[in-house]
Amino acid sequence: METGKKVQSEGSEKTKQEIMAERKAKKAEKAAKKSQPIKTTEHGAVTILSESIQTNTVKADETGKSKADLKAERRQKQEAQRAAKAASVTEGKQSVAPKVQQGKRIPDQIQADRPSVEKRLVKRYVSQKVPQLPPAERKVQLFSHLQQQERTLELLTKDLAVNQSKIHPAVIKLGLQYASGIICGSNARAVALLEAFKRVISDYSTPEQKELSRDLEVSLKPCINFLKQCRPISVSMGNVIRFLKRHITNIPSESTDVQAKKCLHEEIEKYIHENVELAGKTICEEASKKISSGDVILTYGYSSLLLQILLKAFNEDNKKFRVIVLDSSPRSEGLQFLRRLVAFKIPSVYMLISGASYVMPEVNKVFLGAHALLANGNVMSRVGSSQVALVAKAHNVPVLVCCETHKFCDRVQTDSFVFNELGNPDDLVAAVKGKPSVHSIANWRELPKLSLLNLTYDVMPGDLVTAVITELGSVPCTSVPVVLRVKHAETVQLTSP
Amino acid sequence: MPSLESEIEGIIETFTNNLKQRKFKGSRDLALNSVQLWKKIIGQMKWQNARELMDKIKEIGKDFQETSPSETVIGNMTRRMLKIVRDEYAMLQKGKQEDSDLQESLQKILTADEVDVDYSKNIPLLKPAIMEHIGEFLIELESSEIDISAQALEHIHANEIIMTIGYSKTVFAFLKTAAKDRAFQVIVAECAPFYHGHKLAADLAEAQISTTLIPDSAIFAMMARVNKVIIGTHSVMANGGLKAVCGTHTLALAAKHYSVPFVVCAPMFKLCPEYVCSLDQDGFNQFASPEEVLSNDEGMLVSRVNVYNPIFDYVPPELVTLFISNTGGNAPSYIYRLLSELYHSLDVQL
Numbered sequence: 001m002e003t004g005k006k007v008q009s010e011g012s013e014k015t016k017q018e019i020m021a022e023r024k025a026k027k028a029e030k031a032a033k034k035s036q037p038i039k040t041t042e043h044g045a046v047t048i049l050s051e052s053i054q055t056n057t058v059k060a061d062e063t064g065k066s067k068a069d070l071k072a073e074r075r076q077k078q079e080a081q082r083a084a085k086a087a088s089v090t091e092g093k094q095s096v097a098p099k100v101q102q103g104k105r106i107p108d109q110i111q112a113d114r115p116s117v118e119k120r121l122v123k124r125y126v127s128q129k130v131p132q133l134p135p136a137e138r139k140v141q142l143f144s145h146l147q148q149q150e151r152t153l154e155l156l157t158k159d160l161a162v163n164q165s166k167i168h169p170a171v172i173k174l175g176l177q178y179a180s181g182i183i184c185g186s187n188a189r190a191v192a193l194l195e196a197f198k199r200v201i202s203d204y205s206t207p208e209q210k211e212l213s214r215d216l217e218v219s220l221k222p223c224i225n226f227l228k229q230c231r232p233i234s235v236s237m238g239n240v241i242r243f244l245k246r247h248i249t250n251i252p253s254e255s256t257d258v259q260a261k262k263c264l265h266e267e268i269e270k271y272i273h274e275n276v277e278l279a280g281k282t283i284c285e286e287a288s289k290k291i292s293s294g295d296v297i298l299t300y301g302y303s304s305l306l307l308q309i310l311l312k313a314f315n316e317d318n319k320k321f322r323v324i325v326l327d328s329s330p331r332s333e334g335l336q337f338l339r340r341l342v343a344f345k346i347p348s349v350y351m352l353i354s355g356a357s358y359v360m361p362e363v364n365k366v367f368l369g370a371h372a373l374l375a376n377g378n379v380m381s382r383v384g385s386s387q388v389a390l391v392a393k394a395h396n397v398p399v400l401v402c403c404e405t406h407k408f409c410d411r412v413q414t415d416s417f418v419f420n421e422l423g424n425p426d427d428l429v430a431a432v433k434g435k436p437s438v439h440s441i442a443n444w445r446e447l448p449k450l451s452l453l454n455l456t457y458d459v460m461p462g463d464l465v466t467a468v469i470t471e472l473g474s475v476p477c478t479s480v481p482v483v484l485r486v487k488h489a490e491t492v493q494l495t496s497p
Numbered sequence: 498m499p500s501l502e503s504e505i506e507g508i509i510e511t512f513t514n515n516l517k518q519r520k521f522k523g524s525r526d527l528a529l530n531s532v533q534l535w536k537k538i539i540g541q542m543k544w545q546n547a548r549e550l551m552d553k554i555k556e557i558g559k560d561f562q563e564t565s566p567s568e569t570v571i572g573n574m575t576r577r578m579l580k581i582v583r584d585e586y587a588m589l590q591k592g593k594q595e596d597s598d599l600q601e602s603l604q605k606i607l608t609a610d611e612v613d614v615d616y617s618k619n620i621p622l623l624k625p626a627i628m629e630h631i632g633e634f635l636i637e638l639e640s641s642e643i644d645i646s647a648q649a650l651e652h653i654h655a656n657e658i659i660m661t662i663g664y665s666k667t668v669f670a671f672l673k674t675a676a677k678d679r680a681f682q683v684i685v686a687e688c689a690p691f692y693h694g695h696k697l698a699a700d701l702a703e704a705q706i707s708t709t710l711i712p713d714s715a716i717f718a719m720m721a722r723v724n725k726v727i728i729g730t731h732s733v734m735a736n737g738g739l740k741a742v743c744g745t746h747t748l749a750l751a752a753k754h755y756s757v758p759f760v761v762c763a764p765m766f767k768l769c770p771e772y773v774c775s776l777d778q779d780g781f782n783q784f785a786s787p788e789e790v791l792s793n794d795e796g797m798l799v800s801r802v803n804v805y806n807p808i809f810d811y812v813p814p815e816l817v818t819l820f821i822s823n824t825g826g827n828a829p830s831y832i833y834r835l836l837s838e839l840y841h842s843l844d845v846q847l
Contacts, residue, residue: 140709142722328714329689335795342801349803350791352689354713354744358807361776384714387747394750416718428712432692434792439696441710450702453711458718 128222170199171223175230190236235372275406279471288313295321302333303369330427370403377462377477386460398466416458425452547616566780569769641764644823649675662686664693665729690789720751737814737829749816
């Protein structure tokens with residue numbers, strides 16, 4: 001361990017020394033330039049300031065000419081650093097590791113309360129021609145670090161020119177489907193994203209003097225940012241994007257466009273087939289073994305995987321069980337789940353989540369779906385799942401979470417506040433629209449002290465979960481980092497030159 | 498006299514009809530009305546001695562109970578009347594005007610149970626004494642909400658985040674009183690399928706209290722940041738458990754998980770000497786129309802699915818931290834003592 005650290009520090013010192021040397025060189029240049037007659041214009045004050053502060057930031061201080069010089073210098077420096085990194089990579093993998101540990105970026109979507117981050121985002125969106133959304137009128141204070149915006153379909157497409165080339169039409173369509181909730185659910189969103197990217201890749205053509213492996217990634221960025229504006233991306237989508245970027249950068253530079261596209265298409269299809277379809281089948285087999293005839297099974301909300309499991313157990317394995325579906329406003333996803341169960345004639349009971357304590361004494365098992373599994377063993381799932389798990393634990397009912405491994409992420413979270421998605425607060429009002437006996441708060445914006453909160457996800461502590469059923473078997477919640485490590489090792493093996 | 502009796506029967510029938518049609522808005526309304534009714538009945542009815550009066554009260558009270566078995570307040574008020582009669586009789590029997598011995602020792606309660614007091618003596622001063630006592634009791638009932646709210650500042654500190662569920666008039670008055678001198682925030686769970694939480698959130702916001710309305714599913718998620726849970730309840734059972742609106746048990750479990758104090762504001766008339774042995778027992782739970790949960794628009798589903806809409810939830814006493822009543826704060830383990838002061842053990846079975 002200690003020797004490893006030493007090598008790290010040496011490696012970083014080397015690059016640090018390089019940077020220091022370059023800085024000194026630049027300072028000397030600056031000093032030389034200052035000995036020349038300074039233009040006493042409005043820039044005079046700026047130059048004096050920059051002298052006294054002596055920061056390293058490259059600002060256009062004196063003339064336009066020197067700006068171009070500085071740009072060229074910067075580019076040279078970057079090339080030099082890149083060469084140095086490439087050299088160190090061939091030596092060993094040590095320099096890669098410290099870079100990752102030092103520079104772990106905090107995602108932008110949980111820094112909405114930092115004006116510097118907001119400014120940077122706005123600049124980026126403007127340059128990529130991604131539509132921007134106005135901030136919400138009434139923000140919930142506890143969540144001021146999350147994006148709270150007025151998100152409507154009109155606002156998203158308002159400034160989107162018809163023939164702009166940065167965002168592919170398939171991506172626009174996908175974004176609007178996300179924003180309106182037509183495509184909903186971790187698996188569905190990931191698969192739809194991959195399909196859209198397949199279209200983008202097939203319509204892509206490498207411009208001259210650029211490499212596909214670099215430029216394709218750059219051209220995907222505005223698409224991804226647009227999708228982020230439509231709806232914050234899910235963990236499964238994040239994993240998909242990382243997977244795609246990895247494969248794009250590993251495309252050898254001598255391959256043609258056609259070959260590269262074919263290769264990427266195959267990878268995408270393989271990802272979908274292995275991680276979604278086959279994984280789903282394996283999990284169904286495994287979970288179906290846990291269901292016995294005469295069971296009363298409780299589920300909450302909508303999970304595509306759970307539906308597959310129950311259908312398999314009922315139809316193929318001929319097990320006779322009853323399902324109790326719990327639901328909650330404002331989303332009423334349980335209702336969609338119920339519809340499908342009824343269509344397949346599975347005997348069902350439907351209740352609201354407040355009745356969980358009422359039914360729990362007669363439940364044998366609780367099956368829940370997950371949005372993501374976090375590295376510390378917590379389960380991120382639809383808001384309300386952790387409540388159901390809590391009531392189940394209080395009545396000693398086992399809780400089984402079914403989740404494919406592509407939804408595992410290496411983020412850690414202990415509460416539901418730091419990283420979450422805030423839905424439209426008006427949904428809470430819309431859910432009670434037809435009910436005359438309910439006191440209407442449709443005018444809630446006129447009451448300055450009232451805010452409505454529509455959380456999307458919550459984090460379930462790992463000790464409320466009995467087991468997680470994945471395609472690698474039934475594991476306890478604490479095994480998530482082990483699975484992640486195994487997966488990481490596999491991908492490194494596959495993509496190493 | 499037939500006319501008097503028919504008059505009494507008339508008012509009893511009116512009351513029973515109102516009960517069946519659920520015209521009483523809330524427990525307090527019901528309690529006040531029933532005590533006023535008892536005042537009229539006891540005042541106008543002909544009775545010779547305490548034994549006869551008590552038998553009549555029991556008979557009428559039983560009828561009320563059967564009309565609306567899950568409204569425990571009626572049974573409570575009937576038993577209070579009986580206790581008042583017994584107390585006044587006992588006091589007048591002794592002939593002294595000293596205060597009734599409230600400091601009944603635990604031993605006395607346990608051992609002195611089977612002393613058969615003979616209630617058949619005719620004491621002329623009994624009726625006015627009873628009427629006076631009932632009058633005092635009515636005043637106590639009317640001021641119960643104010644008495645509870647007066648304790649608000651002892652329990653809410655500055656910049657707290659308080660969570661509550663559904664709509665409770667007691668809690669609303671409690672928070673409103675505290676808000677006059679303290680700044681704090683309230684998170685209200687909307688309590689589907691009746692969504693009473695919406696009304697509470699709107700009322701609190703109009704009273705200039707920062708309020709956030711959340712759906713029921715977010716209770717556990719938000720509990721991590723809550724300092725205190727303050728709720729109202731339908732009744733308090735004899736073991737200190739609660740019969741409260743559906744969703745309260747989940748709230749209590751979440752509060753226990755995060756070690757958040759769970760405070761219940763309940764006036765004394767909600768204290769019921771019955772126990773909950775099983776969640777399926779008669780009169781414990783009521784079910785509202787399933788249309789609130791799954792509307793009849795979903796024709797295809799409604800015919801093939803069982804839908805339940807329970808109104809009440811049972812919360813065991815281990816999950817409750819404190820009861821705030823008009824006489825002060827108590828732990829759930831002290832409820833048995835309060836019960837013995839309010840009701841006589843022989844009256845528990847009406």
